[in-house]
Amino acid sequence: xxxxxxxxxxxxxxxxxxxxxxxxxxxxxxxxxxxxxxxxxxxxxxxxxxxxxxxxxxxxxxxxxxxxxxxxxxxxxxxxxxxxxxxxxxxxxxxxxxxxxxxxxxxxxxxxxxxxxxxxxxxxxxxxxxxxxxxxxxxxxxxxxxxxxxxxxxxxxxxxxxxxxxxxxxxxxxxxxxxxxxxxxxxxxxxxxxxxxxxxxxxxxxxxxxxxxxxxxxxxxx
Numbered sequence: 023x024x025x026x027x028x029x030x031x032x033x034x035x036x037x038x039x040x041x042x043x044x045x046x047x048x049x050x051x052x053x054x055x056x057x058x059x060x061x062x063x064x065x066x067x068x069x070x071x072x073x074x075x076x077x078x079x080x081x082x083x084x085x086x087x088x089x090x091x092x093x094x095x096x097x098x099x100x101x102x103x104x105x106x107x108x109x110x111x112x113x114x115x116x117x118x119x120x121x122x123x124x125x126x127x128x129x130x131x132x133x134x135x136x137x138x139x140x141x142x143x144x145x146x147x148x149x150x151x152x153x154x155x156x157x158x159x160x161x162x163x164x165x166x167x168x169x170x171x172x173x174x175x176x177x178x179x180x181x182x183x184x185x186x187x188x189x190x191x192x193x194x195x196x197x198x199x200x201x202x203x204x205x206x207x208x209x210x211x212x213x214x215x216x217x218x219x220x221x222x223x224x225x226x227x228x229x230x231x232x233x234x235x236x237x238x239x240x241x242x243x244x
Contacts, residue, residue, distance in 0.1 A: 026223075031093060032094075032095060033223065034096075035096050035097070035120070035209060035210075036097045036120075037118070037122065037209065038101060038120070038121050039051065039100040039101070039122045039124055040121050040122065040124070040142050041123055041125060042126060042135055042138040043102075043134075045125060045131075046124050046161075047100040048100050049163075049192040050124060050190075050192050050198050050202075051098055053198040054198060054202055055082055056195075057195070057238045061084065062083075083097050083098075084097075086233040086234075088224075092225050096206070099118075108145070111141065111145055112145040115142075116149050119156065119157065120157035120205045121156060121157070121158050121159075122158075122159050122160075122161055122202075122205050123139060125160060125163065127162045127165050127167065128167055128169050130169060155212075157209040157212045158208075159208060160179075160188070161190050161192075162187065163189075163192050164190075165190065165197075166191045166194070186204045186208060202238075206230075207231055210230050211227065
């Protein structure tokens with residue numbers, strides 16, 4: 023979970039993008055990296071297989087300084103979606119504070135989505151992370167393709183749970199920033215309730231989210 027370094031005045035959060043193979047996890051991170059430009063701090067690190075799918079993980083570290091003098095680091099990961107990389111997914115989830123589940127909106131991918139969602143819950147449990155102890159957001163990606171769930175279907179699915187649900191066309195950058203800001207806010211709120219970050223370190227949700235908002239150069243922004 024969250025790593026707090028009092029001596030160096032650093033708070034490190036870990037967010038993981040999870041989902042079935044080819045659902046758009048890596049694309050989300052690539053788009054975020056492009057939106058953030060110089061704010062990203064470092065390049066996007068990727069390890070791929072020969073067929074160009076993510077083998078281990080992508081790491082996108084983001085760092086920001088706050089008015090209280092604390093440095094907040096966000097580490098963004100993706101996991102490989104292929105079934106045979108189950109052990110790698112479990113390792114990447116270790117210490118996660120928030121998870122974005124990236125689902126493929128096509129009806130034909132319902133089984134793959136459900137199996138991956140069940141895999142997420144199982145791997146969290148194996149890591150000793152309770153479902154209620156971690157922030158989760160769901161993104162229905164690939165809204166530009168034929169054969170997708172309708173908006174009404176997505177709304178019905180969203181109504182069944184407490185997790186915020188977003189729609190996206192990640193390859194075009196649509197919904198990427200909104201999903202990221204949504205999981206960041208949910209993660210901070212859970213951590214605030216547990217660790218009282220505002221009282222102990224002088225960093226509130228408003229300041230945290232304002233830093234993230236200003237770091238994103240979304241399409242149409244001046």
